[in-house]
Amino acid sequence: MSKQVSICVIGSGYVGLVAAVCFAEIGHKVICVDNNEAKVKMLREGGVPIYEEHLPDLLAKHLNRGVEFSCELGPAIEQCDAIFIAVGTPQGSTGSADLSYVEAVVSEIARSVNGYKVLVEKSTVPVYTNEWVSRCMHRHGVEPHNFDVVSNPEFLREGTAIEDFLHPDRIVIGANNKRSADLLRDIYAPLTDGSYYAKPDALPGMLSAEKPATLLVTSAQSAEIIKHASNAFLALKISFINAISNLAESVDADIEDIAAGMGLDSRIGPKFLRAGLGYGGSCFPKDVAAFYWVAQQQGIDFQILEEVRKINATQQEIFFNKVRSALWTLRGKKLAALGLAFKGDTDDIRDSPAIDVIKKLIAAGATISAYDPAAMDKAKAVLPAGESISYAASPYEAAEGADAVLILTDWKEFAKLDLQKLNVALKFPIIIDGRNLYKPAEMLELGFTYVSVGRPAAYTAQQGKPRKLVLS
Ligand code: NAD
Ligand code: UGA
Secondary structure, three states: OOOOOEEEEEOOOHHHHHHHHHHHHOOOEEEEEOOOHHHHHHHHOOOOOOOOOOHHHHHHHHEOOOEEEEOOHHHHHHHOOEEEEOOOOOEOOOOOEOOHHHHHHHHHHHHHOOOOEEEEEOOOOOOOHHHHHHHHHHHOOOOHHHEEEEEOOOOOOOOOHHHHHHOOOOEEEEOOOHHHHHHHHHHHHHHHOOOOOOOOOOOOOOOOOOOOOOEEEEOHHHHHHHHHHHHHHHHHHHHHHHHHHHHHHHOOOOHHHHHHHHHOOOOOOOOOOOOOOOOOOOOHHHHHHHHHHHHHHOOOOOHHHHHHHHHHHHHHHHHHHHHHHHHOOOOOOEEEEEOOOOOOOOOOOOOOHHHHHHHHHHHOOOEEEEEOOOOHHHHHHHOOOOOOEEEOOOHHHHHOOOOEEEEOOOOHHHHHOOHHHHHHHOOOOEEEEOOOOOOHHHHHHOOOEEEOOOOOOEOOOOOOOOOOOOOO
């Protein structure tokens, strides 16, 4: 029988909200605290502020049973044994992580400590943050025997967050003593002993009662580094395949075949080898920068991370030049932009390559008709509808009378478009695909000029293959 733990989760964003609901799902009693009153009000009424599969169902299942929401941190700290900090750690001006939200929360926690508490770093933070959290608690007068600080990095991806949380590749606990490590072991026991997966209403996924989650216990410093190193390595894989895609394109090879051939080597693996517009989102860009900064602070020249960043930035420029090259000039052209989110299956537009490309195209004089299945409301806040951008109700409406379609996000529905319908809607049948969702030969057969990433472009006779141009 697993032990029920009283948990406070601070922050109800992509990580905090998912963690809070999933801790309730595995049997704990959770209070999720956020200082955004509107968000808390919405959550209390059963509303879900983010687009995430399974989240509405799990929230409905546990609201006011296993999980409740509050704006008041003090009473929550008093009632709970484990306090998960899941506030933002955005990029600061030097590239380092801005830890001011973490510090503000720790100072507030210190004021309410009424017995032994374990503070858990769920946010992604640089190595030694555990030391700083401890120092901050001491400075606010909390006795050392009244708290421990543990690192428990989160590896979920947006879009599959709930499944990733409940069926993780691994759970990492970075604790510098047994007492705090044991509390975290208790919290994750339903996943590591398999009892959660044996329940008839458990969320299905890759783990089972026979093959439960793997737990790794390390020092706090090692756990902090595991998180940064994992994100940096995944970003490196993406930049590596993107660099190869540019080579492939220049010699008429096919990056999809190359990635398949590399991925079949079990030491390399097929994941995170999708060439395209480059990585975005609220994590890879800032975490690569923060990890580079950490290394610099230790006098280590981690130049490879700077190359990862540069390749990623170049990838967007290359795409922009492809659009120009396919359309000759951009001023006055109408372009249908399919995708605004930083990747499919999410409404998150933070650091979205799609938004960056759209901004550049608008600056070059193009007008955009955009469509995204989930991210349009969030996009309207940064790119309000007006003369240069409008929002359509479907991909076909976006394509109506457009000079070309641009695929900017890898939504599944964009890989299954009615291409005949799209062709009829367009002024010219040109698709420039930043996510390689179609096969060039098939697109040519359907009468499209089709330009993608790391593959020979397919040009219809009317469109003609442009000679290599030197673009200003
Ligand atoms: P987010 O911006 O979606 O959510 C942060 C929340 O914290 C917001 O709701 C905000 O109102 C709240 N908050 C800020 N200050 C607060 C305070 N003083 N008291 C109470 N609430 C406060 O951020 P996120 O995407 O959930 O990321 C959180 C952390 O988790 C970051 O460090 C991020 O790098 C890491 N992470 C994110 C993901 C992801 O997929 N988004 C995955 C793994 C790790
Ligand atoms: C990423 C990691 O995958 C998570 O493990 C981690 O917890 C999280 O960051 C975090 O720390 O916040 P996420 O940003 O949600 O998750 O999304 P990913 O699926 O990793 O995609 C990140 C970006 O890389 C997207 O823009 C995506 O389009 C791009 N990508 C991904 C590629 O360009 N090619 C690929 O092969 C894979």
